[in-house]
Amino acid sequence: MSNHSTAQEIQAEIQAIRNQYKERLAADKSKLLSFLDELNVNSAHQAAHEIHLILHSISGSAGTFGFSQISSEARRIDRSLKQSVNQPNTQNSNSLTNFINDELTHFCHLLDKVNSDDELKIEQLENTEKTSQRIITSRPEGEREVWLIEENEKLADQFSRQLVNFNFKINTMNLKQALDLASKLGWPNATIIDIDCDDFKDPPSTNNVFSYLKEATEGLIMLSENDSFEQRIKAAKARATSFLKKPVDLSELISHLEAILNEERVSPPRVMLVDDDKELCALLKVELESEGMQVNILNNIKSILSELVEFKPELLMLDMEMPSYSGIDIALLVRQHAQFESLPIVYLSAEQDIDKQTEALLLDADDFLVKPISHKRLVSSIRSRVQRARTLEQLISKDGLTGLLKHSTIKEHATREFERSRREGSPVSIIMLDIDHFKRVNDTHGHATGDDVIASLAALLRNRFRKTDILGRYGGEEFMIILPNTGASQAFDIMEGIRVAFSKMEFTSNNQTFFCTLSAGCVCSDDFAQNTDASDLIEEADKALYISKNGGRNRVSRKQ
């Protein structure tokens, strides 16, 4: 829903249509009253038919606009009316007249209450609107502005030069300038502060600044030479996201910046709701969607597996008490399938009995939330469950050092993307790349430094390629990149840019500065016959990589 309109806009429109509908109910009421006025024994049968049409229509519509009681009463009267009309007795017309008289008078009273009943309903709507207002206004895509508060010019210059390679826009300034600028523009998404600066030497003013930063900024990284409890607690009190010890490990700084800046661009949590209370479901859906989540309500419990496969929820929220099956039954059924073994399952229930809650948790669920539940608790509980599940997934499929896909996973992706490209007739390019003379880096500077080089290259790749490109660590210092919908020359150009950027990156080890280069080979599915498969492409990309190596390294080659 979030792709189309905000929940707030939709609620406002619903309210407008509802107001129209209330006018229609008022018109229906006038019609019914006019039947009552003219009702007599002779006209009763004819009137009954007209009344039936009106009641039938109201029974089918009022609930949609929030007047459920009116719907159900209209239905009840309509049904009884039908029975009265069909009664084969001589007093038929008389009893029908009385019936219509009694029931319509009652129903018109009920319609009068629409306005007072409305107050209740509006209150509910306003609550929903309040939740809608929490919709986060997202920051502009691709904006990676970072403020660096650093008095040491040499350090500031070094950071700026290095970080620019990773597509960060660095603005260096001192604390006073930052405070001035922030009062006009607001703070950026990420700020790095060196707290060894003179500005932070005076304790009382520092405390003030820190408590201000806590309120004003998000995505704060603090740097200090002094890795003490005192410095770290200061950073924690300012709600800094990270604390890094100087001299700063560049790849660590980059991964912290990425974590901060990518946070809002990660995909929204996907939640599937299973509850027989449709109104509650609709309300939860609006609430969760207003927090930027994707929500799917399961309509037919019997199709739960196919819906799970299709929607791929990251969390399943189950009502404990449903008419035919309990939440536990459903949870166990889901867990019978290996692919959903690690899907977080949360029960939502009115069950207050702690023993029953515990029993439910022992049977394969992750959390037990008791209705009614506050919006904040519900959202934070879902977010933390989904986040943990994602972290776990990342640990399983991603390489620890680089955060890129592991060998086996990237190969699976290559096969999938290649098949897709064949199916859709769009090109896919594959690049293999390798750091030149990497053994020498390890031998000269040690394995820890070697790891830094690999992590830095991985960060560079992550920043230069598109979100849709797929990056993997293929071997020790070898990487594979899959570029969907990308032709050979485009892939070559992107890789050339990265090769040049990498050759300019400065690494330090024991106060020694050094540079590295890389070689790469790229191929595109367009250059292959129909009967090839993904492994042919990978093999040819590897051959192209060796052409680069044999041609003197620090270059990119294409399939010959």
Added chain:
Amino acid sequence: MSDLKRILLVDDEPDIRAIAKLALEKVGGFTSMICSSGYEAIDQVYGFKPDLILLDVMMPVMDGPQTLKKLQEKELINNVPVVFFTAKVLNSEVEELKKMGAADVIAKPFDPMTLPDQLKSIWRRTNEQS
């Protein structure tokens, strides 16, 4: 299986048309064509090419089942699932409508917030069966 995108809705009540249009377009993100009678639907269906048709049962002059019959006779809806909207929802009526070739029946009053999901799951089911 392709996604459910285009929905043709037929209902004689203006308020229901307004809220259903909102539910289909804003909540569900579908493209919709809203018709006020069976006749209008028969006129529009060929040009609009819906993926699914949502038909009110009780309408004046030509009701939902009659409309479906006409659409079938004119061969305007090969394989397009037709879903009925009804306030009656008696099992016998549902069976009757399904016998006529309806993919499913949705009870009125419907909830505008969940209608799109209901349609999506009907769509999925019909596709699985075919």
